[in-house]
Amino acid sequence: MSNFFEKSDVSRKEAESIISDTLQKCDDGELYLENSKSESILLDDNKIKNSSYNSDLGFGFRAISDEVVAYSHSNEVSKNSLKQSSENLKSTLKSVKGTYNHEIPKSNNKYYDNINPIEQKSLNEKIKILNDVNDYLRSKGDKVKQVTANFLGEQKSVEIIRSGGETLSDVRPLVRFNVSVMVEKDGRKETGVYGVGGRQSYDSYLKDENWKSVCDEALRIASVNLESKPAPAGEMKVVLGPGWPAILIHEAVGHGLEGDFNRKKTSAFHNLMGQKVASEGVTIIDDGTIDNRRGSLTIDDEGTPTEKTVLIENGILKNFMQDRLNARLMKTRSTGSGRRENYRHIVLPRMRNTMMLSGKQTQEEMIKAVDKGIFAVSFGGGQVDITSGKFVFNCTEAYEIVNGKIGSPIKGATLIGDGPSILKEVSMVGNDMMMDPGIGTCGKAGQGVPVGVAQPSILINKMTVGGTKL
Amino acid sequence: MVKDQEFLETKALYCLGLAKKLGATDSSVIVKNSISETVNFRNKKLDESNRSDDLGLSITTYIGKKKSSISSSNLLNDNLNILIEKCIETTKNTPEDEFNSLPDRDLFAKEVKDLNLYDETHIENNQKIDYLKRLEAAASNDKKIVNTESSFTQNKSNFILANSKGFCDGYKTSSFTASSVTVAKDEKSMERDYEYSSKCFLKDLDDADELGNLAANQTIRKLSPKKIGSEKIAIIFDKRIAKGVLSTFASAISSSAISRGTSFLKDKVNQKIFSDKISVFDKPDMLRGLGSRNFDSEGVKTDTLKLVDQGILKHYLIDTYNGKKLNLKSNGRCGGTSNLYFENGNISFKDLLNSNSKSLYITETIGHGSNIVTGDYSVGATGFLIENGEFKYPINEITIAGNFKDMFQNITLANDLEFKYATNSPTMLIEGMVVAGK
Numbered sequence: 035m036s037n038f039f040e041k042s043d044v045s046r047k048e049a050e051s052i053i054s055d056t057l058q059k060c061d062d063g064e065l066y067l068e069n070s071k072s073e074s075i076l077l078d079d080n081k082i083k084n085s086s087y088n089s090d091l092g093f094g095f096r097a098i099s100d101e102v103v104a105y106s107h108s109n110e111v112s113k114n115s116l117k118q119s120s121e122n123l124k125s126t127l128k129s130v131k132g133t134y135n136h137e138i139p140k141s142n143n144k145y146y147d148n149i150n151p152i153e154q155k156s157l158n159e160k161i162k163i164l165n166d167v168n169d170y171l172r173s174k175g176d177k178v179k180q181v182t183a184n185f186l187g188e189q190k191s192v193e194i195i196r197s198g199g200e201t202l203s204d205v206r207p208l209v210r211f212n213v214s215v216m217v218e219k220d221g222r223k224e225t226g227v228y229g230v231g232g233r234q235s236y237d238s239y240l241k242d243e244n245w246k247s248v249c250d251e252a253l254r255i256a257s258v259n260l261e262s263k264p265a266p267a268g269e270m271k272v273v274l275g276p277g278w279p280a281i282l283i284h285e286a287v288g289h290g291l292e293g294d295f296n297r298k299k300t301s302a303f304h305n306l307m308g309q310k311v312a313s314e315g316v317t318i319i320d321d322g323t324i325d326n327r328r329g330s331l332t333i334d335d336e337g338t339p340t341e342k343t344v345l346i347e348n349g350i351l352k353n354f355m356q357d358r359l360n361a362r363l364m365k366t367r368s369t370g371s372g373r374r375e376n377y378r379h380i381v382l383p384r385m386r387n388t389m390m391l392s393g394k395q396t397q398e399e400m401i402k403a404v405d406k407g408i409f410a411v412s413f414g415g416g417q418v419d420i421t422s423g424k425f426v427f428n429c430t431e432a433y434e435i436v437n438g439k440i441g442s443p444i445k446g447a448t449l450i451g452d453g454p455s456i457l458k459e460v461s462m463v464g465n466d467m468m469m470d471p472g473i474g475t476c477g478k479a480g481q482g483v484p485v486g487v488a489q490p491s492i493l494i495n496k497m498t499v500g501g502t503k504l
Numbered sequence: 505m506v507k508d509q510e511f512l513e514t515k516a517l518y519c520l521g522l523a524k525k526l527g528a529t530d531s532s533v534i535v536k537n538s539i540s541e542t543v544n545f546r547n548k549k550l551d552e553s554n555r556s557d558d559l560g561l562s563i564t565t566y567i568g569k570k571k572s573s574i575s576s577s578n579l580l581n582d583n584l585n586i587l588i589e590k591c592i593e594t595t596k597n598t599p600e601d602e603f604n605s606l607p608d609r610d611l612f613a614k615e616v617k618d619l620n621l622y623d624e625t626h627i628e629n630n631q632k633i634d635y636l637k638r639l640e641a642a643a644s645n646d647k648k649i650v651n652t653e654s655s656f657t658q659n660k661s662n663f664i665l666a667n668s669k670g671f672c673d674g675y676k677t678s679s680f681t682a683s684s685v686t687v688a689k690d691e692k693s694m695e696r697d698y699e700y701s702s703k704c705f706l707k708d709l710d711d712a713d714e715l716g717n718l719a720a721n722q723t724i725r726k727l728s729p730k731k732i733g734s735e736k737i738a739i740i741f742d743k744r745i746a747k748g749v750l751s752t753f754a755s756a757i758s759s760s761a762i763s764r765g766t767s768f769l770k771d772k773v774n775q776k777i778f779s780d781k782i783s784v785f786d787k788p789d790m791l792r793g794l795g796s797r798n799f800d801s802e803g804v805k806t807d808t809l810k811l812v813d814q815g816i817l818k819h820y821l822i823d824t825y826n827g828k829k830l831n832l833k834s835n836g837r838c839g840g841t842s843n844l845y846f847e848n849g850n851i852s853f854k855d856l857l858n859s860n861s862k863s864l865y866i867t868e869t870i871g872h873g874s875n876i877v878t879g880d881y882s883v884g885a886t887g888f889l890i891e892n893g894e895f896k897y898p899i900n901e902i903t904i905a906g907n908f909k910d911m912f913q914n915i916t917l918a919n920d921l922e923f924k925y926a927t928n929s930p931t932m933l934i935e936g937m938v939v940a941g942k
Contacts, residue, residue: 041580041582078764079763079764081599081601082598082599082601083601084573085571085572085573085594085598086572086573086574086575087572087573087574087575087587087590087591087594088574088575088576089574089575089576089577089578089583089587090576090577090578091576091577091578092577101546101549101551102549102550102551102552102553103551103552103553104552104553104554105552105553105554105555106554106555106556107555107556107557108556108557109557109558109559109560109577109578110557110559115557119555122553122555125629126550126553126629157594157597157598158597161597161598161599179765180764180765180766216765216766216877222878223765223766223877223878224877224878225766225875225877265882265905267734267903267905267938267939267940268733268734268940268941268942269941269942298546298651298653299650299651300651300687300694300696302694378556378558380552380554414872415871415872416871417870417871417872417884418870419696419868419870419886420696421687421694421695421696422693422694422695422696422729422886422900424870424884424886424900424901425870425884426870426871426873426883426884426903427871428871428872428873428882445878445880446873446875446880446882447882447903447905448871448873448882448883448884448903448905449903450871450884450901450902450903450940451901452901498901498902498903498940498941498942499903499940500873500882500883500884500903500904500905500940501882501905501938501940502882502905502906502907502938503938504734504735504736504938
């Protein structure tokens with residue numbers, strides 16, 4: 035754990051008194067301290083292209099009065115800098131008359147170990163694996179033209195000090211290992227990407243030469259795409275595979291159920307609480323409490339323990355995801371969803387691991403039920419327009435379905451749909467729920483945070499596929 | 505106040521000295537301080553104020569052909585000592601790469617011109633609040649507007665780039681940015697749109713009323729959109745989308761994509777990749793330009809480049825490492841382009857709308873659908889149906905798709921270029937793209 039005041043000219047006691055003084059009569063606020071260490075080691079084009087290390091230290095001081103948020107951050111943890119921030123906050127919130135809310139629920143649960151993954155594996159071992167990845171993939175034939183692989187590791191220590199001195203802290207490990215391979219045949223080039231990760235040591239994901247299966251999967255996707263033909267254009271039935279395709283859920287409904295957009299009534303879902311927004315059999319949760327998952331958190335960035343939040347139960351909209359600010363203004367409680375990229379950013383309600391739970395059907399039944407459509411197995415990224423509800427995601431591995439059978443692979447295409455209505459078009463929910471491999475980062479208001487997704491196979495009756503073949 | 509040159513330079517030279525003492529054969533360092541002050545309004549009321557003071561440093565050390573780098577926001581000498589020691593240790597353990605090196609001495613920028621990138625004016629929060637009040641009043645004039653969120657940011661930055669070959673320079677920059685996002689609602693739909701202005705000098709910033717009015721009008725006209733059928737159709741990209749086509753072009757000619765062989769524009773220098781009326785410039789020395797610079801992120805001088813001359817690709821964007829790999833000299837584009845733009849076309853915006861009896865005018869795209877390996881393009885889109893030069897009705901929930909290789913050959917540009925961003929394009933017409941809808 036970091037001792038933020040050890041090398042500073044301000045003692046913990048003095049800091050506490052500045053905090054209490056600044057937050058007097060505010061409705062909420064805290065001092066958030068963060069110390070992160072991260073590394074990136076990259077192999078590309080047969081060489082170790084980059085080995086870099088970052089150490090970042092700073093604080094963000096927040097005061098809230100009614101709806102108004104004042105925020106000031108700096109990377110000098112010093113008396114001067116804290117006082118300067120305090121002045122900034124006070125000058126924004128000139129006439130405060132709130133009551134400070136001291137209530138933060140407590141929990142002893144922890145969802146990951148206090149480790150520093152960077153130190154648990156030597157640089158030489160990491161470089162060896164990257165070189166082995168390169169040799170392994172290039173031994174798979176002449177068609178392999180480019181290999182990129184990297185390790186990303188991080189340990190982030192956070193401490194939240196509230197008015198009155200209440201202190202909450204967390205140490206969060208995070209790793210990710212990615213492989214990207216480009217293949218070429220008859221002048222045509224395609225890429226395949228795969229990765230694994232979460233809040234454990236690198237070895238938990240890579241032991242017993244498990245990196246080979248990451249390589250195999252990246253190469254398999256690239257090879258499938260070499261044979262792909264132009265994707266169709268227009269509305270059709272879509273079968274989504276289990277796991278990572280759940281970014282559909284993340285984009286289509288996840289963002290629209292975040293508290294801030296609903297308090298401001300700018301989400302297409304803001305007036306649908308308690309109403310049917312999905313087919314029967316569709317249950318969606320956002321869960322921060324799954325051991326070692328990329329989107330899991332012991333406490334959120336306001337100190338609230340995370341939980342398993344039911345968003346949609348059997349088709350009915352049940353809850354939004356809340357941070358403390360939006361919860362207070364909407365007269366409900368925080369769901370432990372207050373997150374920020376780092377101390378430079380304000381807290382927003384965000385997703386953690388967003389999951390659609392299993393149903394009863396099999397993927398086979400779904401494929402059989404489609405005359406003309408596509409089967410989408412893997413995706414790149416997605417995006418949503420919260421207000422109109424329209425969302426997209428990009429297929430990176432997909433096949434056409436003709437008369438109930440899987441046909442040729444098709445080129446990458448964007449799929450577009452309408453968030454509030456898409457889940458009503460779900461006509462089958464599979465029995466094969468799967469988590470994603472631990473690679474997701476969600477962007478909102480310029481802030482990226484690690485997230486997870488999960489879903490079973492699903493059949494959607496109607497979606498627009500953005501191919502080029504009419 | 506941002507840290508002055510002397511402070512940044514002292515830190516930079518301390519790092520270079522220490523790296524040398526610990527065994528680095530070469531090193532380079534960048535020290536940067538950036539102070540931003542933002543005020544946000546929502547529905548005509550103060551919503552948030554945010555001050556950020558970021559000081560950071562990154563250093564790259566070389567031992568022969570071995571290289572590694574570290575970065576940190578903690579500039580205390582105690583911490584720098586530990587980090588630089590760690591960096592040297594990592595460098596020793598990193599395999600050699602024959603192409604690793606600092607730029608050749610003769611390529612460094614020698615004279616640093618004053619490009620007029622720093623405005624000393626400081627705008628206090630209450631002045632920002634006055635601007636935002638006027639902006640939001642204009643934006644919420646029409647009762648179809650149900651939510652407004654606006655923001656005003658002042659940023660002041662300073663940096664020093666120094667390396668062991670004796671280069672040491674840097675300068676202050678400023679920016680003032682105002683934006684407005686509005687939500688409009690009718691019985692059938694709810695839509696969002698925005699307007700934005702960003703300038704180096706405060707006095708150049710767009711008028712608050714104008715910005716608010718534009719944001720509101722652009723949002724209201726999107727209400728009650730329809731979905732159209734799938735067909736092959738001419739697409740007109742609004743300037744704010746057209747610049748994205750240029751950004752994709754820039755990524756595809758970056759020397760890293762070229763040397764790795766992962767670009768659809770590999771080996772296309774001196775070949776015709778655009779229709780012959782198209783020329784592309786990257787001009788770093790525009791006064792008050794949002795992308796202006798005196799040298800790139802390695803200290804290499806940057807001259808104006810005519811990247812595309814009458815449809816023919818003339819240059820890649822080259823940095824030192826990839827240049828050595830491709831056997832080409834750096835042209836000062838480490839870190840990308842500066843002020844990148846398409847030269848004006850020769851027909852008016854109105855004539856462009858009229859050039860097909862039916863076309864789609866695209867004002868927003870969503871999704872990450874540009875693949876620079878294959879040139880494939882497929883994104884979600886929002887816009888308007890144009891018939892006989894007239895805006896007919898708004899359209900959404902469609903996708904547009906094509907391949908950049910074909911799209912580039914089928915571009916017609918209007919003559920309405922303006923310098924609103926660092927990358928700019930006139931309104932752009934592309935024939936023969938596929939729309940997927942109903």
